[in-house]
Amino acid sequence: MLRGPAGAWAVLGPLLWGCGLALLQGGMLYPRESRSRERKELDGLWSFRADFSDNRRQGFEQQWYRAPLRESGPTLDMPVPSSFNDVGQDGQLRSFVGWVWYEREITLPQRWTEDLGMRVVLRIGSAHYYAIVWVNGVHVAEHEGGHLPFEADISKLVQSGPLSSCRITIAINNTLSPHTLPPGTILYKTDPSMYPKGYFVQNIKFDFFNYAGLHRTVLLYTTPTTYIDDITVTTDMDQDIGLVNYQIVVQGSDHFQLDVGLLDEEGKVVAKGAGAQGQLQVPNAHLWWPYLMHEHPAYLYSLEVKLTAQTAVGPVSDFYTLPVGIRTVAITERQFLINGKPFYFQGVNKHEDADIRGKGFDWPLLVKDFNLLRWLGANAFRTSHYPYAEEVLQLCDRYGIVVIDESPGVGIKSAESFSNVSLQHHLEVMEEMIRRDKNHPAVVMWSLANEPASFLKPAGYYFKTLIAHTKALDPSRPVTFVTNTNYEADLGAPYVDVICVNSYYSWYHDYGHMEVIQLQLATQFENWHKIYQKPMIQSEYGADTIAGFHEDPPLMFSEEYQKGLLEQYHAVLDQKRKEYVVGELIWNFADFMTNESPFRMIGNRKGIFTRQRQPKSAAFLLRERYWRLANETRYHQSAVKSQCVGNSLFTV
Ligand code: GCB
Numbered sequence: 184m185l186r187g188p189a190g191a192w193a194v195l196g197p198l199l200w201g202c203g204l205a206l207l208q209g210g211m212l213y214p215r216e217s218r219s220r221e222r223k224e225l226d227g228l229w230s231f232r233a234d235f236s237d238n239r240r241q242g243f244e245q246q247w248y249r250a251p252l253r254e255s256g257p258t259l260d261m262p263v264p265s266s267f268n269d270v271g272q273d274g275q276l277r278s279f280v281g282w283v284w285y286e287r288e289i290t291l292p293q294r295w296t297e298d299l300g301m302r303v304v305l306r307i308g309s310a311h312y313y314a315i316v317w318v319n320g321v322h323v324a325e326h327e328g329g330h331l332p333f334e335a336d337i338s339k340l341v342q343s344g345p346l347s348s349c350r351i352t353i354a355i356n357n358t359l360s361p362h363t364l365p366p367g368t369i370l371y372k373t374d375p376s377m378y379p380k381g382y383f384v385q386n387i388k389f390d391f392f393n394y395a396g397l398h399r400t401v402l403l404y405t406t407p408t409t410y411i412d413d414i415t416v417t418t419d420m421d422q423d424i425g426l427v428n429y430q431i432v433v434q435g436s437d438h439f440q441l442d443v444g445l446l447d448e449e450g451k452v453v454a455k456g457a458g459a460q461g462q463l464q465v466p467n468a469h470l471w472w473p474y475l476m477h478e479h480p481a482y483l484y485s486l487e488v489k490l491t492a493q494t495a496v497g498p499v500s501d502f503y504t505l506p507v508g509i510r511t512v513a514i515t516e517r518q519f520l521i522n523g524k525p526f527y528f529q530g531v532n533k534h535e536d537a538d539i540r541g542k543g544f545d546w547p548l549l550v551k552d553f554n555l556l557r558w559l560g561a562n563a564f565r566t567s568h569y570p571y572a573e574e575v576l577q578l579c580d581r582y583g584i585v586v587i588d589e590s591p592g593v594g595i596k597s598a599e600s601f602s603n604v605s606l607q608h609h610l611e612v613m614e615e616m617i618r619r620d621k622n623h624p625a626v627v628m629w630s631l632a633n634e635p636a637s638f639l640k641p642a643g644y645y646f647k648t649l650i651a652h653t654k655a656l657d658p659s660r661p662v663t664f665v666t667n668t669n670y671e672a673d674l675g676a677p678y679v680d681v682i683c684v685n686s687y688y689s690w691y692h693d694y695g696h697m698e699v700i701q702l703q704l705a706t707q708f709e710n711w712h713k714i715y716q717k718p719m720i721q722s723e724y725g726a727d728t729i730a731g732f733h734e735d736p737p738l739m740f741s742e743e744y745q746k747g748l749l750e751q752y753h754a755v756l757d758q759k760r761k762e763y764v765v766g767e768l769i770w771n772f773a774d775f776m777t778n779e780s781p782f783r784m785i786g787n788r789k790g791i792f793t794r795q796r797q798p799k800s801a802a803f804l805l806r807e808r809y810w811r812l813a814n815e816t817r818y819h820q821s822a823v824k825s826q827c828v829g830n831s832l833f834t835v
Pocket of ligand 1: 213389390633634667770787
């Protein structure tokens, strides 16, 4: 959401939020280079300062954006992308709540500042949580929400006169309120015998560290002033003819022509069209199949869009290429169908989380994670508990890893967080999320929230409205939210397409008693299914495990206990997947950082991999299971074979 001027925030201070509904304008196409578009990444070292003043408002009072940051006080070097929390040696910065300031001076190519037919756009991939942006001291954008991109057209600013450099200042506030997503509260501790004056803490109801900063790439890109603003693609099948429906939005001129071509992986044009919307037909289409479901999974076509426009400065062309996977998604009472075939989610829940960089995007980490997923035989993950970087979804498209795309609706626990103010913000977040992720074939379902207090009275209206809105924005995908509410008390469940349930039997209760898991899990499934004849996913289960701790017979926190617990779950899942259970997602792919608490030993240890991505015993167990499940379908044989070289266990 883009907002008005920054003044109000300076007055309200760091710890208050308001969430008015702004109408979402414009597209959010991933910035790709093309014959008409350039991009300049601004990753690297930025100048940085946290505003430690009592009211956290000194930066606004002294207008730090007006002049280079170094002129208003000392600065630190801060890497982008990265969370600011873990790169330093200062414990106060690690847990800082309030405004931090980032600044980068850049030199623009001369053409960008002189060519009035060029549009220069500043794009921020993710700034957690609230961000205000200035260019050369001029306010250009504000955005609420830490996991989705926002942009500002800065052409006028950079083309207004001779310019030697361009200064970008971004103030970011990680304060959460009952109406933010995720929600949080600021608690002032006022007992003078225990706390110094003004002492406060930020309370959250979710179990991951509230990392903050510029978490994803900041970049500049260009388009012509008449440009392709948005493309929406949906796909279908008619016998063996693939149908690609497209809709294109152009900005900058009403007099234009659009030509589209669909290219196969060999670069051959397989269909052509013209105009702002239409349907392309692809005879004998290669479908986009999930990993291990077909010998050639994740087939991607390229939709090449060419815009030609007449403008005051003459004819202009813009080019944009979008990867397209042709696939269908549907559900029955007992199945989740991809391309008409039953699909079983055998996968993980993840986090964007790693040592030092926190939630900062990192290519080596990403590639490692995808290699591990494929080694594991996982075909799916949930973006618990917020939308991940666009590059993550691009890799899912390329590798056939199916995604349940989750909004940052985690920790919605109080009645206040179900209020209309919160709901309006959540509606907007879904708009932003769908606008960004709608064209990814890998995304097969939207998840609106994780473990909300969906037994509270306002939850019924909240989820009914939110789900209807999401379906109106995207009628092509099922919608869910992930629950841990009792099946009889859940007021949101009637509106979801797939029931996703988290449970921690023999972990958060019946400690150490793995013998009760099978009974409790079977009862859980049966109870839900009795009321709602809908497909179900075990969306979380797991046990904290310290890598290298061994106890036999198994004790909690040992590798043996994690394995044993998983095996108990699997025994029931193996029965129920023959009925209506359509997936299992382990909690969690890797250990991750949390707030400090006596319940967490340097973070959450439920990973089957450590935070450094080394396997615990459970990873081998799950690997054996997932490859065995894959072996049960007949579509994947050659993929399984190629993965099995040198591994007799999985030879088919
Ligand atoms: C859950 C939450 C997840 C936690 C997990 C745990 O139910 O959805 O965010 O990390 O339990 O380990 O407690």
